[in-house]
Amino acid sequence: MNSFEKSSNSLIGVIEGGGTKFVIGVADFSGTIIETKKVKTETPEKTLTSIFKFFDFYSQIVGFGIGTFGPLNLDPDSENLGQTLDTPKKGWKGVNIKKVLERRYQVSVAIDTDVNVTALGCYKNHDYKSPALISYITVGTGIGIGSVFDGKIMRGRAHSEAGHSIFGIHTNEKSFCPFHNNCVEGLASGHAFKSNFSAQGDQIPISDPLWNFETTMLSLLIYNTLTFLAPDFIFIGGGLINASIKKPLIDKVQKYSNNYLPNTNHAELNEKIRLLPKENNCLIGAYFLFLNQHEGT
Numbered sequence: 529m530n531s532f533e534k535s536s537n538s539l540i541g542v543i544e545g546g547g548t549k550f551v552i553g554v555a556d557f558s559g560t561i562i563e564t565k566k567v568k569t570e571t572p573e574k575t576l577t578s579i580f581k582f583f584d585f586y587s588q589i590v591g592f593g594i595g596t597f598g599p600l601n602l603d604p605d606s607e608n609l610g611q612t613l614d615t616p617k618k619g620w621k622g623v624n625i626k627k628v629l630e631r632r633y634q635v636s637v638a639i640d641t642d643v644n645v646t647a648l649g650c651y652k653n654h655d656y657k658s659p660a661l662i663s664y665i666t667v668g669t670g671i672g673i674g675s676v677f678d679g680k681i682m683r684g685r686a687h688s689e690a691g692h693s694i695f696g697i698h699t700n701e702k703s704f705c706p707f708h709n710n711c712v713e714g715l716a717s718g719h720a721f722k723s724n725f726s727a728q729g730d731q732i733p734i735s736d737p738l739w740n741f742e743t744t745m746l747s748l749l750i751y752n753t754l755t756f757l758a759p760d761f762i763f764i765g766g767g768l769i770n771a772s773i774k775k776p777l778i779d780k781v782q783k784y785s786n787n788y789l790p791n792t793n794h795a796e797l798n799e800k801i802r803l804l805p806k807e808n809n810c811l812i813g814a815y816f817l818f819l820n821q822h823e824g825t
């Protein structure tokens with residue numbers, strides 16, 4: 529199912545699959561999201577039943593774009609393309625939402641990770657001078673990085689796992705990654721932050737030493753992203769990110785760069801590192817993911 533037929537009232541189903549909720553919607557062919565609904569992430573059976581209930585109403589849907597939590601099988605030659613791999617989310621391992629929707633609605637379904645698709649939506653929501661490379665770092669339940677170059681998600685046959693970068697930091701903080709003692713996700717994700725410090729991040733003032741460790745880890749991730757990819761912009765978002773985190777992050781990235789990386793004085797970093805705008809980035813990204821995979825059809 530790699531082609532689709534559209535008419536003037538055709539719609540694309542768009543899905544953002546998150547750890548606590550799915551945001552689902554429909555977009556018209558101008559890319560406008562015309563309806564959305566939030567569905568709690570429960571067992572796959574319950575969540576998919578709610579998703580079906582929403583989309584069954586729209587007979588004009590000619591395809592779907594999905595950005596969802598991973599890890600995902602994204603190998604285009606695999607017969608299990610779209611399958612959820614080794615996730616700790618109960619019941620979701622082995623679920624293939626792409627295949628489920630293709631079977632039910634007999635239309636083509638494009639899928640990628642939520643962080644990649646959000647990066648794509650973020651790219652499409654702004655008018656960048658070509659060529660442009662943007663990266664999106666999410667710091668929520670987990671940590672991930674998605675990058676988009678000239679309107680296309682950057683990856684090969686798998687998605688990146690930048691949240692599991694290991695920085696060799698020696699710390700007494702407990703890692704919440706089942707695989708690594710000192711990866712950035714294990715030490716600095718929202719889950720780790722709240723578990724280590726028993727509080728909501730936004731209830732702790734940024735001057736608190738607890739945030740010092742958090743911003744050190746995240747600024748290392750940002751600095752390394754700048755060294756690896758040299759993105760024109762880095763957007764940061766997710767449940768643990770708030771406006772007060774930006775300045776300490778920039779201060780530390782500048783310190784690590786130590787005037788080595790180009791365009792990394794404080795004013796330039798302030799321009800380059802941005803908070804993710806509160807737009808429907810993932811749903812817009814899901815719409816363009818579908819279109820990107822069906823160009824010329």
Ligand SMILES: [Zn+2]
Pocket residue numbers: 691692705706707708711712713714
């Ligand atoms: Zn890890």
